[in-house]
Amino acid sequence: MLEIRNLHARIVDDGTEIIRGLNLTVKAGEVAAIMGPNGSGKSTLSYILAGREDYEVTEGDILYNGQSILEMDPAERATSGIFLAFQYPMEIPGVATMEFLKVAMNEQRKARGEEPLKIPEFLKRVKEAAASLSMDMAMLKRPLNVGFSGGEKKRAEILQMKLLEPKLCVLDETDSGLDIDALKIVSDGVNALRAPDRAFLVITHYQRLLEHIVPDSVHVLYRGQVIKSGDKSLALDLEANGYAGVIGEAA
C-alpha cells in the first residue's frame, strides 16, 4: 500500500536535511510502528506523507497504491485515503466540531463523486462513533479543539479518523499526553478500525502504546533513515535496552 523509496527531504526555509535516504514498505492490513529517539525525523515523516509545504522532497519517491503522491496537495492526499492523526491538533476557533466533521466528510464525498450525506444519516454516524470513544455529544458543539484537554483532542482525532474511513492512517505520537484510561479508549478505537484493506503507521516514543496497539512490524528511525526493522519483539528490546545498542549496530 505504501512504499517509500530512498526518500530525501529538507526544510524549505533553511535547507536542513531531515530525511536522508529513507526506505519503508507497509502492506495493506499491516500495522507498522515507527520508533526512534527525539529528532530522528519521525514527525517530519508524518508531515511529508500528508503533504506539508514546509518540507521539500529532494530525492526519492513516495508511492501510495503504486502511484506517486508527491505532486498532490494535502487535501488531495486526504481524499485519496491518507489520514494523519496529529500530535498537536490545531484549534479552529468559531467552527463547531460538528460543523467541521460535516464539511470534511462532505468534501471527501464530493471528491469521490458522491452526494453529500443527509443530515439524519450524518448525525447517526457521528453519534455512533462518538459513543464508541466515550465522547459526549455536547463536546461536539464546541469549536474544534478549542479548550479541549489533551485527551479530548486525541479522541477528537480518532473520531475524525473513524468517520472519514481512510485507508492509510498515520498516528503521530497519539499516546503523548494521555492517561492510562484515555490511552485504552484511543487504542480500542484504533484496533476497531484494523481491517485487511487498511494500513497503519504508528509513530511513538514508547513501547507502552504498542501494548495496546500490537504492531506487525517495528522500524527504528535514526537521523532520517530506517536503521533497523523487526517484529514486535524489537519494541520490547528497545524498551529494555534503549536505542544506543541499535544505533551502535548501525554505525
Place this chain on the structure above:
Amino acid sequence: MPAVQDTIDRVRKIDVDQYKYGFQTEIAMDKAPKGLSEDIIRFISAKKDEPSWMLEWRLEAYRRWLTLDEPTWARVHYPKIDFQDIYFYAAPKSTPGPTSLSDVDPELLKVYEKLGIPLREQEILAGVQKTDASELEEVSDNVYKSGRVAVDAVFDSVSVVTTFKKELAQAGVIFCSISEAIREHPELVKKYLGSVVPTSDNYYATLNSAVFTDGSFVFVPKGVRCPMELSTYFRMNEKNTGQFERTLIIAEEGAYVSYLEGCTAPQRDENQLHAAVVELVALDDAEIKYSTVQNWYPGDAEGKGGIYNFVTKRGDCRGDRSKISWTQVETGSAITWKYPSCILRGDDSSGEFYSIAVSNGYQQVDSGTKMIHLGKNTSSRIISKGIAAGFSQNTYRGQVSAHRKATNARNFTNCDSLLIGDQCGAHTVPYMEAKNSTAQFEHEATTSKISEDQKFYVMQRGIPEEEAIALIVNGFVKDVIQQLPMEFAVEAQKLIGISLEGSVG
C-alpha cells in the same frame, strides 16, 4: 516561500480585478453642473422641491464647511480631493409616470438584474412610479411573503422607489426617501434632522448637510414593532459623482426596527466620493438595529480607482432603557473612514457595535466606534474583527468614555485582527476615558495570522485550500455574523469568502 507569491497573485486576480458589481450603466442622467457653490445647493434644493427652511439649513452648513479643514488624523492616505471636479447631483431621467416595465429605461432594469434582484422586485424598484405603486405592492405581496423585506433603492442622488409602503403605513411606520419626508413630514424632519449629527459636526458631515441628495427616512411610532426588515440599497453609477445620502431613523417609545443597508458601485479608474450621514434616535424603551453590508468598488490591483467612503453614523439613545445596535460588514471601498457611534444619554441605555472589516489589495480601512456614556447604568459592547490581506492597512479606532455623572457605566471591547500574508497591516487604536470612578471598562485585543499549521490541519481532512480558508475566516467572524438578520448573514458570509479566496500565505 513560493506559496506567498502565489497567494498574492491569486488575491489580485480574484478579489480586486473581478469585482462582481463593477459594471456601469448608460442611463440618461439629469445632472447638476460640476463643482460646488451656493448656486449648486440652490439647484439641488429646487430639484427636490424643498421648502425654504431646508435650503437655509443647507446654505448655513455650506458656509460653515468653507471654514473647515479636511481631517488628517486617520491612518489613511489619498491625494487631496478636488471638490470642484465632482458632480453633486445626478438622477436617472424618468419619463413622467411610467405605467409598465416597457416604459422604464431598459438599462436601469439591467442594473437590477445584474445585482441579482428578483424580477418582481426589479419591477417595483425600476419604478412604475410611486404614483402607482400601491397596485404593484398588492401584486407583489405574495412574492414577498417569504422575504418580508421592504426596500428603498437609491441610485446616485435620488431614491428610485420604496416598496411596501402601504403595508408599513398600516402599522403606522413611515418608510420613504428623505426628500419625500422633507415634503410630506416636515415637522418630524425639522425636529430630528441634525439633532444627532449637527451640521457643524465634522468636515464630511457638514459637507453632507449642505449637499445631501437623498437617503431613507424611517419613523416608527410609539409602541410599534416594525413588521418587517427595512432595507436601503445604494448604488453609485454616474462618473465623477459624489453620493451624499442622508438617513434618519426615529424609534419612538417602545418601538423596534431593524434596518439594513447594502451598497455597490461600478468599477472606475477615478475615485468616487461617498460621504453619508446616518442619524438614529431611540426614545424610551426603543430599540434600533442597524446593519450594513458595504461592498463598494475597492479599486484595481494597483490601487487605482475605488470609492472614498467617508461616513458619519451616530445613534442617540435619547430615552431611558433604549438600545442601539450597529452591525457592519465592510468589504469594499478604497478608503473607509467610518465610526458608527452611540450616545448613551438615557439611563440604563445600551449600545452595541459589531464589525467585520475585510481589506485586500491596496484598501485602507480606518473604522471603529465611539461609545459615549452619559446616563446612569449604561452599557456598551464592542466586537470588532479586522481581516487584512494583500497590501492593505486595517485600523480599528475606538473611543469609550464615561461622563462624570455616568455612574456604573460598563463597556466590554474585544478587537481581533487576522492577517493574511505578510504585506498587510493591522492596527488597534483604542481611547478610553472614565471621569466617573464607578465605570468598568474592559478591553481585549488580539492579532493573529492564519497559520500554515491551521490551514494544513484543515486541508488534511480533505477540505480544499479555498474552502479551508473560508472555514477558518468564517469561524473568526462568527460572533459578528450571528448579529446580522438571517437573510443577510448568508450573503455576508459568501462575500467574505469571495473577498479572501486563496489568500493565505
